[in-house]
Amino acid sequence: MPYSFCPRCAARLTPRRLEGRSRPVCPDCGFVDYNNPLPCVGVLALDCGKVLLVKRAVEPFKDYWDIPGGFLESDEHPDAGARREFLEETGLHIEPGEALGFFVDIYGQDQEPTLNICLLARVVGGEQHAGSDAADLQWFPLDGLPDRIAFNWERRALDMLIERLRGAGR
Ligand SMILES: [Zn+2]
Incomplete structure (x- = not known):
């Protein structure tokens, strides 16, 4: 399941376009939720x-x-x-x-x-x-x-x- 909050620093993730897909990204530490299978x-x-x-x-x-x-x-x-x-x-x-x-x-x-x-x-x-x-x-x-x-x-x-x-x- 996609994260709502950063699992590293607890900031709210915001969608960003990366590698052709919209992915939840942490604006504070840069964590990307790839939601890999x-x-x-x-x-x-x-x-x-x-x-x-x-x-x-x-x-x-x-x-x-x-x-x-x-x-x-x-x-x-x-x-x-x-x-x-x-x-x-x-x-x-x-x-x-x-x-x-x-x-x-x-x-x-x-x-x-x-x-x-x-x-x-x-x-x-x-x-x-x-x-x-x-x-x-x-x-x-x-x-x-x-x-x-x-x-x-x-x-x-x-x-x-x-x-x-x-x-x-x-
Ligand atoms: Zn973070």
Whole structure:
């Protein structure tokens, strides 16, 4: 969410034209609020044409189905973040593969811009159980996905996966 006040010196930010965009700038210390997207990772684990989704136990999108994943830590490679988040939410270990794609979206009440790295993966071990902020876990066939998918980018990613597998003749 864009700042109203400078996070460094608390002066009120004022819009200024910079690099072709209007951006909130601090008139006192020069801080610029770029409002860059936060990097997130989402994991599409595939097994026999089915994909594992998590039912969210918390807002936003409580009770909607979600692609396992979350925000990256400040020093975390997306592969490591994918392994960590997937294990936390599903109890399963994965081997991350290639990226399906990259998706820009907006998160939560604060309208936080996010950059979602969607990785394909396969499960390599562990014991499946829903993590603390998950109400349920289910493997869905790609032609039988639930209607209530949590985030806008996830719908786009699932559609892209379906298109890609169709193109591969499966
Ligand atoms: Zn300032």
